[in-house]
Amino acid sequence: MTTAPQTLDQLPTPCLVVERSLFDANVAAMSAAWPGLSLRPHVKAFKSTAIARILADAGHGGFCAATVREMEGLAAAGLGSDLLLANEVLDASRLGRLVEAGHRVTVAVDSDATIAAAAAGGVTEALIDVNVGLMRCGCDPADAGRLADTARSAGLEVRGVMGYEGHLMMASAASKPARVQASMEVLTAAHAEVGGDVVSGGGTGTYAVNRWVTELQAGSYCLLDTDYARLESPFEIAVSVLATVVSVSPRGWAVADAGLKAFGMDHGPPSWPGGGLEFVSDEHTTLLDPEGLLRVGDRVRLLPGHLDPTVARHERFWVVDGDDVIDCWPVDLRHW
Amino acid sequence: MTTAPQTLDQLPTPCLVVERSLFDANVAAMSAAWPGLSLRPHVKAFKSTAIARILADAGHGGFCAATVREMEGLAAAGLGSDLLLANEVLDASRLGRLVEAGHRVTVAVDSDATIAAAAAGGVTEALIDVNVGLMRCGCDPADAGRLADTARSAGLEVRGVMGYEGHLMMASAASKPARVQASMEVLTAAHAEVGGDVVSGGGTGTYAVNRWVTELQAGSYCLLDTDYARLESPFEIAVSVLATVVSVSPRGWAVADAGLKAFGMDHGPPSWPGGGLEFVSDEHTTLLDPEGLLRVGDRVRLLPGHLDPTVARHERFWVVDGDDVIDCWPVDLRHW
Numbered sequence: 063m064t065t066a067p068q069t070l071d072q073l074p075t076p077c078l079v080v081e082r083s084l085f086d087a088n089v090a091a092m093s094a095a096w097p098g099l100s101l102r103p104h105v106k107a108f109k110s111t112a113i114a115r116i117l118a119d120a121g122h123g124g125f126c127a128a129t130v131r132e133m134e135g136l137a138a139a140g141l142g143s144d145l146l147l148a149n150e151v152l153d154a155s156r157l158g159r160l161v162e163a164g165h166r167v168t169v170a171v172d173s174d175a176t177i178a179a180a181a182a183g184g185v186t187e188a189l190i191d192v193n194v195g196l197m198r199c200g201c202d203p204a205d206a207g208r209l210a211d212t213a214r215s216a217g218l219e220v221r222g223v224m225g226y227e228g229h230l231m232m233a234s235a236a237s238k239p240a241r242v243q244a245s246m247e248v249l250t251a252a253h254a255e256v257g258g259d260v261v262s263g264g265g266t267g268t269y270a271v272n273r274w275v276t277e278l279q280a281g282s283y284c285l286l287d288t289d290y291a292r293l294e295s296p297f298e299i300a301v302s303v304l305a306t307v308v309s310v311s312p313r314g315w316a317v318a319d320a321g322l323k324a325f326g327m328d329h330g331p332p333s334w335p336g337g338g339l340e341f342v343s344d345e346h347t348t349l350l351d352p353e354g355l356l357r358v359g360d361r362v363r364l365l366p367g368h369l370d371p372t373v374a375r376h377e378r379f380w381v382v383d384g385d386d387v388i389d390c391w392p393v394d395l396r397h398w
Numbered sequence: 399m400t401t402a403p404q405t406l407d408q409l410p411t412p413c414l415v416v417e418r419s420l421f422d423a424n425v426a427a428m429s430a431a432w433p434g435l436s437l438r439p440h441v442k443a444f445k446s447t448a449i450a451r452i453l454a455d456a457g458h459g460g461f462c463a464a465t466v467r468e469m470e471g472l473a474a475a476g477l478g479s480d481l482l483l484a485n486e487v488l489d490a491s492r493l494g495r496l497v498e499a500g501h502r503v504t505v506a507v508d509s510d511a512t513i514a515a516a517a518a519g520g521v522t523e524a525l526i527d528v529n530v531g532l533m534r535c536g537c538d539p540a541d542a543g544r545l546a547d548t549a550r551s552a553g554l555e556v557r558g559v560m561g562y563e564g565h566l567m568m569a570s571a572a573s574k575p576a577r578v579q580a581s582m583e584v585l586t587a588a589h590a591e592v593g594g595d596v597v598s599g600g601g602t603g604t605y606a607v608n609r610w611v612t613e614l615q616a617g618s619y620c621l622l623d624t625d626y627a628r629l630e631s632p633f634e635i636a637v638s639v640l641a642t643v644v645s646v647s648p649r650g651w652a653v654a655d656a657g658l659k660a661f662g663m664d665h666g667p668p669s670w671p672g673g674g675l676e677f678v679s680d681e682h683t684t685l686l687d688p689e690g691l692l693r694v695g696d697r698v699r700l701l702p703g704h705l706d707p708t709v710a711r712h713e714r715f716w717v718v719d720g721d722d723v724i725d726c727w728p729v730d731l732r733h734w
Contacts, residue, residue, distance in 0.1 A: 074489075076734060106680055128681045149655075149681060150644040152695050153410075172645055175694040197676050197684050199645040199653050228679070308486040309508055309535040317535050319485075322707040323732075328663040328678065340533050342664065343564070344442055344706050345464045345485060348533050358511040359488050370680050371658040375711065377733055396659075397713055398412060 070385045071361060075306040076320035078372075078379045079363065080285065082388060084300035085381075088283050091296040093120050095269060096278045102126045102146060102262060105395055107281030107370050110379065111139035112391035117284075126262075126279045127395075130156045135395040137165040144168070146262065148224060148279060150176045150191065150199055151183075158184020170224050172201040174212060181216040188218045189262060192252040194225035194245040203248050207255030222260030225249035226279065231267025235294060239271045246274035266290055266297070287369040289329045301379070302363035303332065303372070305347065307356050316356040320364055321345040326371025332364035406721045407697060411642040412656035414712045415699065416621065416727070418719050420636035424620050427632040429456050431605060432614045438462045438482060438598060441731055443617030443706050446715065447475035448727035453620075462598075462615045463731075466492050471731040473501040480504070482598065484560060484615060486512045486527065486535055487519075494520025506560050508537040510548060517552040524554045525598060528588040530561035530581040539584050543591030558596030561585035562615065567603025571630060575607045582610035602626055602633070623705040625665045637715070638699035639668065639708070641683065643692050652692040656700055657681040662707025668700035 067073045092101060098121040105114055106128035114125060114136060124144035127133045133145050134156065142165030147157065150172055161167050161184055170191040171177045180188055190209050193200030201209055210220045227245040230238060246263070253261050264272040266282040267290065282290055285301040305320035321344045325332050331342045336355075340348040347364060349356065356362075366372035373379075374396055381389035403409045428437060434457040441450055442464035450461060450472060460480035463469045469481050470492065478501030483493065486508055497503050497520055506527040507513045516524055526545050529536030537545055546556045563581040566574060582599070589597050600608040602618040603626065618626055621637040641656035657680045661668050667678045672691075676684035683700060685692065692698075702708035709715075710732055717725035 074734065150653075150694075151655075152642055152644060173694050176644070193647065197647075197651055198679065198682055202648060306488055308488060308512070311529065311533075312538060315533055317486075319487075322662055322664050322704070323710045326658055326663065327707075328658050343534065346534055358486075358509050368658070371663075374659045398410065 066390070067380070067387050069387060070304070070382055073304055073380050073387065075304050075361070076324040077304050078376045079302050079304045080379045080381045080391070081300050082381050082383050084298050085284060088286065088297045088300055089117065089120060092269065092280065092283050093122070096280070097121060099124050100277055102277040102279050104128070104148070104265070104279045104281030105132050105136065107373070108284055109373055109393050109395035110391045111135055111141065111394055113284060114141050115139065124277070126281070129398050131398050132395045133157060133160060133167065137163065142166065146170070146189065148226070148262070152176065152179050154180045154183025154185050161186060168221055170199070171209065171213060172199055173209070177209065177213045177216050177218065181218055186217070186219060187221055188213050189221055189224040189260060190252070190256045192223050192225040192249055194227050194248045194263070195230070196226055196228040198228065200225060203252045206252035210256040220256060220258050222258030222262065223249055223253045223256050224262040225252070226263055226265070227268060227272070228265065231265055232289070232293070238268065242268050242271050246272060250274055267293060270295070282369050285369055287329070287366045287372070288333045289367055299365055301369065302365050305362050305364055307358055307360040307362060310351070310356055310358050312354070314350065314352045314354065315340060316349045316351045318347045318349055318362050318364070319345060320347055324375055325366055326368040326375070328371060329367035332366050334362060334364055336362060402726070403716070403723050405723060406640070406718055409640055409716050409723065411640050411697070412660040413640050414709065414715045415638050415640045416715045416717045417636050418717050418724060420634050421620060424622065424633045424636055425453065425456060428605065428616065428619050429458070432616070433457060435460050436613055438613040438615050440464070440484070440601070440615045440617030441468050441472065443709070444620055445709055445729050445731035446727045447471055447477060447730055449620060450477050451475065460613070462617070465734050467734050468731045469493060469496060469503065473499065478502065482506070482525065484562070484598070488512065488515045490516045490519025490521050497522055504557055506535070507545065507549060508535055509545070513545065513549045513552050513554065517554055522553070522555060523557055524549050525557055525560040525596060526588070526592045528559050528561040528585055530563050530584045530599070531566070532562055532564040534564065536561060539588045542588035546592040556592060556594050558594030558598070559585055559589045559592050560598040561588070562599055562601070563604060563608070564601065567601055568625070568629070574604065578604050578607050582608060586610055603629060606631070618705050621705055623665070623702045623708070624669045625703055635701055637705065638701050641698050641700055643694055643696040643698060646687070646692055646694050650686065650688045650690065651676060652685045652687045654683045654685055654698050654700070655681060656683055660708070660711055661702055662704040662711070664707060665703035668702050670698060670700055672698060
C-alpha cells in the first residue's frame with residue numbers, strides 16, 4: 063500500500079527506533095566480557111528473532127526465554143540448538159512438541175509439580191531453579207539435591223542449576239560484588255548437590271561482577287533503558303520511542319502521540335531528553351515546553367524507563383543509522 | 399492443534415477473562431443513562447470489534463477512537479456508520495481512504511496544521527477540539543471560532559466541538575459537579591462560536607454529572623478497573639487477568655505467571671483479592687501468602703489497575719459465565 067520508510071521522518075509514529083551503531087557497540091561490549099556460549103542471551107528483553115539471529119551469528123547461539131511462545135518462536139526461526147526456558151510451567155506439552163521436532167529444550171523446575179509437568183509434557187532436560195535471594199521462583203537451596211534426584215527419577219536429564227540474583231541488578235556498585243558473591247555461593251552449594259555442567263544466572267546488572275555462573279542470562283544490554291543506564295557500564299541506550307507532536311498549547315506544553323500503550327510504565331514514565339514531562343495518558347505524552355520551542359509535526363524521541371515491557375507493546379523495531387532507516391526487525395516473540 | 403477451552407481451568411495463562419453477566423450489567427446501566435446515539439462508545443478502552451458490535455446492537459452505533467488503527471478496524475468490521483477519531487493526526491491519508499470506501503469519518507482538529515492535514519488526507523468532517531482544562535490536546539477556547547472558519551475554508555464540514563474533561567474523571571464526588579459544569583461551560587461557549595450539532599465529551603468518570611454534551615465518550619465502564627471502581631457508580635469490574643501459580647515458597651509467598659507484560663502499570667500493580675502483592679516482574683507477580691494457602695497449579699485472578707493499557711497487551715478476551723468459557727473476543731484494534 064505504501065513504500066517502506068527510507069528516513070526517520072517517514073516513520074509512522076509511535077514506533078520503536080534502534081540506533082544500529084549503539085546496538086552493535088552494546089553487543090560487542092558484552093561479547094568481549096562473555097564470549098561465545100558463556101553468554102546465553104535472554105530474549106525476553108527484545109522479543110525479536112532478528113536480534114537473536116545477530117547474537118547467534120556473534121557466537122551466542124544458546125538462548126534463554128521467559129515464555130513458551132518465545133521458545134516456539136526461536137525454534138521456528140531455526141535458533142533451537144539449545145533453548146532454556148528460565149521459568150516454571152505447569153503445562154509443558156508445547157515444549158514437548160519442540161523436543162519432538164528436534165530442538166534442544168531445557169526447562170527450569172523448582173518443585174515436584176513442575177518436574178512432573180516437564181516429564182509429562184515430553185521435555186527431557188532440566189535445570190534445578192534455586193532461590194538465591196530474589197522473592198520469586200526457585201526452590202529452597204536445601205531442597206535442590208532432592209529435586210535433582212526426583213527429576214532424574216522422572217527421566218529428566220538434569221543439566222545443572224539456575225539462580226537469578228534479580229534483586230541485585232540495581233544494587234549499589236559498592237555493595238554489589240559482595241552481595242552477588244553471597245548469592246552465588248548459595249547457587250554453587252546447590253550445584254554441588256545437583257551435579258551437571260551448567261550454572262546459569264546473572265543479568266545485565268551483574269555481568270561485570272558475577273564470576274560464578276558458567277553462562278550469563280542477559281538481554282537488556284543490547285538496547286538498554288533509562289533505569290539500567292543509571293549503572294556504570296559500557297552499554298548505552300540504543301532504543302527510543304519516536305513520537306510526533308500533534309498539539310501545542312500556548313500555555314507552555316506540547317503533546318506527543320506516544321502514550322501508555324507504547325511504554326512499560328513500571329519504572330515510571332519515559333524520559334524526554336528535551337525537557338520534562340507532565341504526564342502520560344493512553345496515546346499521549348504531555349511534554350513541558352515553557353519556551354514554546356516545539357511545533358506541531360516535530361518529532362521527539364522518548365527513552366523507555368523499562369525496556370522489556372516497552373518492547374512487548376510494539377510490533378517491530380525500525381533500525382536506523384542516523385536519519386536513514388536501514389532495517390526493520392519484527393518483535394515476533396510476544397504473548398504467550 | 400488443541401480444542402477450544404470449555405472451562406476456566408482449561409484457559410492458557412496469563413489471559414484476560416470477562417465475566418459476561420457483569421459486562422452486560424455495565425452495558426445496560428450506561429445505556430439507561432445515555433441511550434442510543436447519545437453514547438459514543440470509546441473503543442480505546444477495550445480495543446475489540448466484538449465488544450463494539452454488542453454496543454452497536456444495543457443502539458450505540460457511533461464510535462469514538464484514539465488511533466487510526468482503531469478507526470480502520472471498526473470500518474473493516476462493518477461498524478463505520480459514524481466514526482470519530484477523538485485525537486489529532488498529522489497524516490490523515492489512511493482516514494481519507496476510509497472516507498473513499500464509504501465510511502463516515504470525523505476527526506478532531508485543534509490547529510491550522512491538523513486542519514490542513516485532515517483536508518489534505520481526504521477527510522471531510524471535523525470537530526473542533528477545545529481545551530477544557532486537561533493539560534493535553536485541544537485549542538485555546540478563544541481560538542475555536544477562528545479554527546472553525548479555517549476548517550470550513552479548507553472544505554471541511556465542521557460538525558461541532560469536542561472537549562475532554564479528563565482531569566475531572568477522578569475528582570471528588572463533592573467537587574465534581576461544579577468543576578465539570580465550569581469545564582463544560584468553556585466548551586459550550588466555544589460551541590456557540592463554532593456551530594454544528596455536536597458537543598462531544600465526557601467519560602466513565604463524569605457520565606452521571608455531565609449534562610452539557612450531546613454525546614458521551616465513554617468506554618471504560620464496560621469492563622472497569624480498580625481505579626474506576628473507587629468511584630461510586632453502578633459499574634463493576636468485569637475483567638481480570640487469570641494466572642497460574644507456578645512456584646510456592648515455604649517462606650510465605652507464591653508466584654503467579656502474569657507480569658508486567660500482561661498489565662498496564664501506570665496506576666500501580668494489579669490487585670489480588672486474596673491478599674497482598676510483593677512485586678510484579680516481566681512474567682511474574684509475587685503474591686504474599688503468609689499462611690501458605692496457595693499450591694502450585696492454583697489459579698488466581700488479578701484485577702487491573704488501569705483497563706486500557708492492560709487490554710492493549712493481550713490478543714483476546716475469554717468470556718466466561720462462572721466456570722464456563724462461553725466466548726472469545728479478539729482484541730483486534732491494537733497498535734497504530
